[in-house]
Amino acid sequence: MRMPPLFRAAAAALLCAAAAAAPAPPAPTTPPESRFDVHLSGVAALQHLHVHPPAAPPAANATVGGLPVAAHAALRALDVHEGDLLIGANDAAIPALPLQAWLEALSKGGGRGGGSAGVFPLVEVTAGGEGGGGGGARMRVTGFLKAEVIPLQHARAVFRPAGKHRQELEAAANKQASAAAAQLNAEQERIRAQAQAIADAKQRELEEETRKRREAQEKAEREKADAHAKAAAKAAAAASAAAAARTAQEKRARGEGFVYTVEFKEAGPMGITFDLANTTAVIGDVARGSAAATLGIRAGDQLVEVNGVDTSGMGPERAGREVMRAEWPRRLSLTVPEVEKPASPRDMELVILQPLLVRGVYALRAPNDWGADLPLAAVDNDSDGDGGGGGGGAVCSGVSVLVTDPDSGCATVQQAVSLAGGNFTAQADLSGGAVVIVRRGSCPFVDKASNVQTLLGGAAAAAAGARSAVVVANTDNELVDMPAGNLPTAGITIPVAMMRKEDSFGLEQVLGVGMPCTGLLAAPGRCAAPSLPRPERGADGKPVRNRPATDVGGRLAVVSARGAREFDWHLALYGPHAPNGTVVNVVVASPSDACDAEALMVRVRGSFVIAERGVCSFSMKTLALQKAGALGMILTNNAATTLRMMAPEEEDKRTCCTAPEEEAKQARIPSAMASSALGAWAEAHARLGGVALARFFYEDYYGAYG
Known part of the structure; x- marks a missing residue:
């Protein structure tokens, strides 16, 4: 050792x-x-x-x-x-x-x-x-x-590795260190993930609590708003019903004819009986204290519609059966006949001869104590070439119907009053006179009449043969007196009269698009608008055909800056009737199918809307436009013919063109169909833009206009 x-x-x-x-x-x-x-x-x-x-x-x-x-x-x-x-x-x-x-x-x-x-x-x-x-x-x-x-x-020996063994030990140590580091990182990541999960859970819990509080608050606000809305709607409905009842009572007192609609909400006795001696569905008696009496129905009123079903041509027994089989709630539309009354010296009529869109007789009322009397109107049995008179009076010759600029007929510092409307020019011959329409407001009635008289040539306007007049368009549908106040009226030598707002609307619109208009003032019943002759052949050269008794339709007249056109139309078998003889605004739907109220890119409220057939059902289009506030729908067919849009009732299953029954029952606006010719006109009008007007005429034939 x-x-x-x-x-x-x-x-x-x-x-x-x-x-x-x-x-x-x-x-x-x-x-x-x-x-x-x-x-x-x-x-x-x-x-x-x-x-x-x-x-x-x-x-x-x-x-x-x-x-x-x-x-x-x-x-x-x-x-x-x-x-x-x-x-x-x-x-x-x-x-x-x-x-x-x-x-x-x-x-x-x-x-x-x-x-x-x-x-x-x-x-x-x-x-x-x-x-x-x-x-x-x-x-x-x-x-x-x-x-x-x-x-x-x-012994506890200590060795120092060398060579390959040292490399192996170092690799093992590095691997162990890496594993330890990875384990440490994993543990740290687990701790971070756990902490994040806890934080996320807390955040979700907070968000859920916030959402629940917000939903509870929104629900409370909705319930409160719904309660207010229901109360307001109930109050508005009550006020509207009361106003409608007052208006109906006033119209009855004045002897005016009108149409009204009532709704029997709950099932039970209605309290009406029909006059079996009458050929139409005229109410014979209304039980005292009944639901019908509460809704304002009176004996002598005629039932014209039940839940969208036309009963105007039905006798009392058939109309009674229609009422009994109608579902609740029952919506009844009735007409009140106009009561004939002797004409007042202050009553006048404005007879419009041309254009067809506004042709007709409109009631006027002159002031009680000023303005000139009506001149004797020259009688011409066929002055405008439309062929003969009719309607209880002779066909009289007319003069130009104009408006003023500004439309109130009142002069201002910035603008003097001038004549306008139709194709009027400053060089137009007014020697025969003119009927000038001004709007109510902005200055006294006497000033309006004086300004128009000056524009028409002063005293010459009252010369022999001249038939000038001032028509004041009222701001509502009443005919009232026009007091002169303390203004002198001796210089007013032409007649002055007031016109209802609903009657003046069409005239002003027609004159606004440049359409010439002729007419005259006359005593009630003195002159009549020319009747509409029945064509022998239609636009396609085929003979005009008689309309079946169950069919409803006629002539649709439209006017725009491009001119005037006429088309055949058919009324749908669902929804109410189209307005007869009333001028309405017309717009072209965009998109043209009009299937979705939210997708419409044009304002349709207060207008009839021209839409194209296809994409969705007829009634879906009607309901979409109804939701958007339209007055009605005119559907253009994809062929040169027209047909009645129908709901699938038992007697109509033979037809080709139906609307879902539940949708059809919800229709509250009229729907009509015209041919593809109207579609081409609408497409051209949409490109040109501007105002378009239309008027429905009910006729007993079809196939005349295309």
Whole structure:
């Protein structure tokens, strides 16, 4: 066994010291079996520890050796005396054997080694020394060498890897470090995800609470708004019903004829009976206190429609059956006949001869105490070439009907009053007079009449043969007096009269699109508008055909800046009748199918709408336009013919063209069909733009106009 150099030096020193002859040290004062420990670190004056070589070799069975201590003043202070044996240090004994022998004994498992650990003094041999008695050789201890043998069973060896093994260990360490880092990252990500999930859950919970609060608030607001709307609708309906009842009562008192509609909401006795002696469905009696009496139905009124079914041509028994089989709620439309009354000296009529769109007789009323009387109208049995008179009066010749600019007939600082309308020019011959329409408002009635009279040539306007007049268009549908106030009226030498708003609308619109208009003022019943002759052949050259008794339709006249046209039309078998003889605004639907109220790109409220056939059912178009506020629908066919748009009732299943029954029952506006010729006209009008007007005429023949 090889030993480190330090071990070899220490062992050699000890062996040499043991072999040297030296005087025996003094006998120790401490019993051999006793021992005591001294902490040398606390002795500041101790620089060296001197010992004597052992006097004799240790006994054969000794395990612990010892070195006699040389006297030293510092040691004596620690109660260490000359000759005391140094037997160990730091809890390890000085073996009895030299270092080499001790190591060999331990390696062989011998028992004299003194244990697996030993302390060997590191000494220098000197001669003499402090306090020495005898001056023999001494050894100076400079430190201790502690040796310990560790059995393999208890050893923890340390190796340094090299080569491929080192690379493998480094790779494994790196892999382990990466795995640990990945695990750490995964754990951190899991913690972050968990924290985010908790935050998201809190956010969702907060949003859900906010949504619930908002929905609850919106629901409360809707319920409140619905309650207000229902209350307002109920109040409005009550007010409307009361107003309608008052209007109907006033019209009845004046003897006017009109149409009204009532609704029986709940099933039960209605309280009406029909006059069986009459050929039409005239109410014979209304039970006192009944639902019919509450709704304002009176004896003598004629039933013309039940839930959209036309009963105007039915007798009392058939109309009664129609009422009984109608579903609830039942909507009844009735007409009140006009009561003939003697004409007042202040009553007049405006007879419009041309154009066809506004041809007719319109009621007027003159002021009570001013304005000229009507001149005698010249009678011409066929002055306009339309062929004969009729309607209770002669066909009279007319003059130009004009309007003023501004339409009020009132002069302002910025604008003087001038004549306009139709194809009027400043060079037009007004020697025969003219009927001038002005709107009510902006200045007194007398000023309007004076301004128009001046425009017509002053006193010449009242010359013999001249038939000039001023017609004031009222702002409502009443004919009232036009007081002069304190203004002088002696200079007004032409007739002045008032016209209802609903009658003046068509005239003003026709004149606005440049259509010439002729007419005159006359006493009631004195003159009549020319009747409409029945053509022998239609636009296609075929003979005009009689309309079946169950068919409803006639002539549709339209006017725009492009001129005037006429077309055949058929009324649908659902919804109410089209207005008879009333001028209405017309617009062309965009998109042309008019299937969706929300998709319409033109304003249709207050107008009849021309739509194309196709894409959706007839009644769907009607309901879409009804929702958008239209007055009615004119559907153009995809062929040069017309037909009646029908709902699938039992008697109509033979037809080709039906509308869903539930949709048809909801129709509250009239629907009519015209041929593809109207579609071509509508397409051209849509490109040109401007105002378009229409009027429905009911006729007992069809196929005349295309």
